[in-house]
Amino acid sequence: MEEQENVSRRNFMKMAISAIGGLIGAAFGLPAIAYIVGPALNSEQADWIRLGSLSTIELGTPTLFKSKVSRQIGWTVEKVDVGVYVLTEDGRNYHALSNICTHLGCRVRWISEREQFLSPCHNGVFDKHGLVVSGPPPRPLDEFETKTEDGNF
Ligand code: FES
Structure with a gap:
């Protein structure tokens, strides 16, 4: 017991x-x-970012728009800069490309004389639609979904 x-x-x-x-x-x-x-x-x-007026986009030329977005990183929410190149060939269909290189994240810039995006860090080159032309980037520039409202996008 x-x-x-x-x-x-x-x-x-x-x-x-x-x-x-x-x-x-x-x-x-x-x-x-x-x-x-x-x-x-x-x-x-999914959060939409209002970038600007459609009237500021030149036909056939990627136009850079900048904005800030809130992004949750772990426990904190930070404002981060975003850059988007918007391209339209016909004034009806819009393509929004990230300005972040898909290699190591440098910011690309549009070189109008060459009609190409250049990533200055390692000479990555993209065409106006964001496709890789040369250099180390492994894939095209990221493309965002777009929508237009009241003459803005
Ligand atoms: S970061 Fe663009 S080519 Fe390396």
Whole structure:
């Protein structure tokens, strides 16, 4: 009888220690999981950025627009600069290209004399539609979805 009571006490202590360990693990583990997974869960939200008036875009020439967007980085929300080149050949269909090079992230700029985008860091070259012409960029410039409203996009 006494041995059975000791075993019960021992089992009780094991369960109590396991429960306390589980609570401590949850206290540290859940915030860590939320920190890691949280931003990924929020990435489904699509925010439109108003860039400017359609009238400022010259036909056939990529036009640079700059804006700031709020971006959640871990626990903090920061304002980051974004640059978008907008191209239209016909005044009806618009293509918005990121100005971030797909190699290592330098900002590309439009060289009108060459009709190409140049990434100055490692001489990456893209055509006016963002396709790679030469250099190390592994893929075309990222293209964003566009929409127009009341003469703006
Ligand atoms: S960052 Fe553009 S070519 Fe390297």
